[in-house]
Amino acid sequence: MKPNKLKQITNFPAKLNRFVRRGFKRDPGDFFQQISGVIHVGANDGVERVMYEHYNLNVVWIEPIPEVFACLQTNLEDFPHQTAYQYLVTDYDGREYEFHIANNNGQSSSILDFDLHRDIWAEIHYEKSISLKSITLESLIETENIEMDKYDALIMDTQGTELLVLKGAENLLSKFRFIMTEAADFEVYKNCCQVKDLEDFLGKHGFEELSRTKFASRTDGGNCYDIVYKKSNWRRLKNKLTRKNDLNSR
DSSP: OOHHHHHHHTSOOHHHHHHHHHHHSSSTTTTGGGOSEEEEESOTTOTTHHHHHHTTOEEEEEOOOHHHHHHHHHHTTTOTTEEEEOOEESSSSSOEEEEEEETTTTTTOBSSOBSGGGGTOTTOOEEEEEEEEEEOHHHHHHHTTOOGGGOOEEEEOOSSOHHHHHHTTGGGGGGOSEEEEEEESSOSBTTOOBHHHHHHHHHHTTEEEEEEEEEEEOTTSOEEEEEEEEETTHHHHHHHHHHHHHHHTO
């Protein structure tokens, strides 16, 4: 790895510090050292790219905002195992959304309206909206001919729409060993996905919570978390799928 990249690793931005802590809460390296690749939905400018390279991970980045996507592509020029795609991922293919772009370099942008978000980040607001058509993660993988065997972790930072991403990837969930996401236990955005929604949905697909790190709190109650889920029966399921494929190939 180039020296300047090593220097970047020791000088994490605040967001990346949070990102690392949520993966390492139980045991240093317990997460990233166990995986081979990441599909990261809600890339922004790819701040985690140096850390991903440090762990020799294959990475698919997905970012919907055209200007931010252009910046992401530039940032990935020196990272040959990381690829970016410009899409808005939800649970529908071809549905048109009004996508609201926030004034913090797009980091708080969403298809949802702000609700109690202002109680914590009063300085953040939407600057403009653009029209975008959505795609499911399943369709994106097929359209771009992405080899899923290279990616065993899903990371989401989609500002309240994480459940939509998961619903549009239901047939892919068995491929993932870990899922990392931001989530709150109150309505940061109107009608947003909350922790209880993730627990219910992922629990039905064999995932259990591995770690939870609080990164923001609301004075009148409510917290925002970084949560890591782990596939509880991943090895058994993988062996079952392998045996099934072996039988089908005979």
